[in-house]
Amino acid sequence: MLGFLATRAVQRRLVGVAITAALLAGGMVSGCARDANGEQSTRVLRITERDFKITAPRVVRAGEIELRSQNRGPDDHELIVVRHSEGRLPMRSDGITIDEDALQRQEVGVLKPFAPRTVAVLRVELTPGRYVLFCNMAGHFLGGMHTTLVVR
Numbered sequence: 001m002l003g004f005l006a007t008r009a010v011q012r013r014l015v016g017v018a019i020t021a022a023l024l025a026g027g028m029v030s031g032c033a034r035d036a037n038g039e040q041s042t043r044v045l046r047i048t049e050r051d052f053k054i055t056a057p058r059v060v061r062a063g064e065i066e067l068r069s070q071n072r073g074p075d076d077h078e079l080i081v082v083r084h085s086e087g088r089l090p091m092r093s094d095g096i097t098i099d100e101d102a103l104q105r106q107e108v109g110v111l112k113p114f115a116p117r118t119v120a121v122l123r124v125e126l127t128p129g130r131y132v133l134f135c136n137m138a139g140h141f142l143g144g145m146h147t148t149l150v151v152r
């Protein structure tokens with residue numbers, strides 16, 4: 001229903017390291033990297049995006065986190081991470097997209113739109129707080145593509 005809007009090209013500043021890779025069925029590596037002291041240095045947070053839902057863990061420990069988002073389509077999706085303590089995210093005057101300019105200082109990272117059947121990776125340093133993960137392609141947020149992540 002929103003497919004014609006979803007094809008709109010979105011020019012976006014890329015924050016952090018974003019890699020889109022072909023999805024290898026069953027080949028996903030689990031776990032984390034360890035530093036010289038044997039401490040966990042990077043943890044992987046698995047996310048699934050589909051029309052129109054984002055599935056992700058609700059709580060994660062603070063630190064360096066690798067967000068791995070799998071697009072199950074059928075549309076392209078993006079992923080925006082903002083630190084947002086409470087209340088609703090501000091809408092643009094179009095009434096169907098979030099005002100990212102107003103959230104610029106809260107923005108932690110962005111995965112540009114990526115295709116169905118691919119995985120996009122974003123590394124972020126998350127400090128304790130409340131975050132919102134969402135897709136801001138036209139209509140997708142209102143369609144349900146947002147979730148809250150609490151970092152402890």
Ligand SMILES: [Cu+2]
Pocket residue numbers: 076077078135136137140145
């Ligand atoms: Cu989307």
